[in-house]
Amino acid sequence: xxxxxxxxxxxxxxxxxxxxxxxxxxxxxxxxxxxxxxxxxxxxxxxxxxxxxxxxxxxxxxxxxxxxxxxxxxxxxxxxxxxxxxxxxxxxxxxxxxxxxxxxxxxxxxxxxxxxxxxxxxxxxxxxxxxxxxxxxxxxxxxxxxxxxxxxxxxxxxxxxxxxx
Numbered sequence: 001x002x003x004x005x006x007x008x009x010x011x012x013x014x015x016x017x018x019x020x021x022x023x024x025x026x027x028x029x030x031x032x033x034x035x036x037x038x039x040x041x042x043x044x045x046x047x048x049x050x051x052x053x054x055x056x057x058x059x060x061x062x063x064x065x066x067x068x069x070x071x072x073x074x075x076x077x078x079x080x081x082x083x084x085x086x087x088x089x090x091x092x093x094x095x096x097x098x099x100x101x102x103x104x105x106x107x108x109x110x111x112x113x114x115x116x117x118x119x120x121x122x123x124x125x126x127x128x129x130x131x132x133x134x135x136x137x138x139x140x141x142x143x144x145x146x147x148x149x150x151x152x153x154x155x156x157x158x159x160x161x162x163x164x165x
Contacts, residue, residue: 006088013086013127014070015039018054020146021073025050049077060111066104073145074118081112081120084144091128098126098134 012035019034027043043052053072060067071084083105089097101124113120123140127133 009088010070010086013088013125014054017084017086017125017144017146018052018071021052021071021144022146024146025052025073027052046077050075058108058112060108060115062107062111064108064111067108069105069108069122074116076118079118081116081118082123082143083109083112083120084123084125086125087127089126089128091130091132094126094128094132095134098124098136101126 015037016034018039019029019037022029022037022043025045027045029037031037039054041054041056043054044050045052051072051074053074055068055070056072057068058072069083069085071082071086073080073082073084075081085101085105087097087101102122105122109120109122112118121143123143125141125144126137
């Protein structure tokens with residue numbers, strides 16, 4: 001698969017996640033369908049209680065090569081932060097890619113926890129090219145706001161992703 005097609009597919013998954021998160025947290029959206037959604041780089045809602053960042057670098061005291069997760073949800077009311085990183089992997093690499101993503105953002109998670117004084121969690125969302133997911137997929141996705149329950153997801157290809165959430 002070409003890099004452009006990979007990025008486009010990954011961005012579609014991220015856009016759907018972003019759409020569902022915005023709806024769940026009360027962001028006013030002008031559209032009704034996730035596939036029409038074009039995420040803004042920063043969404044702030046409920047008087048600044050929740051911030052949703054899209055493809056934003058995180059500035060920290062230390063320099064990290066991996067400081068730009070796909071989506072960041074900072075909830076100042078619950079004092080939490082979620083770093084969501086999405087990947088579309090080859091069928092045989094789903095579990096390996098999930099472990100990679102967890103390790104990739106471990107240092108950033110620790111630094112954000114220390115700097116922002118919030119409980120921080122890294123959430124990998126890894127889907128195989130034909131819809132394969134790991135056993136932990138439901139656990140990770142269940143932490144994301146927006147009624148992200150996977151339904152019969154092992155039997156559906158990536159292009160039917162909207163049925164995952």
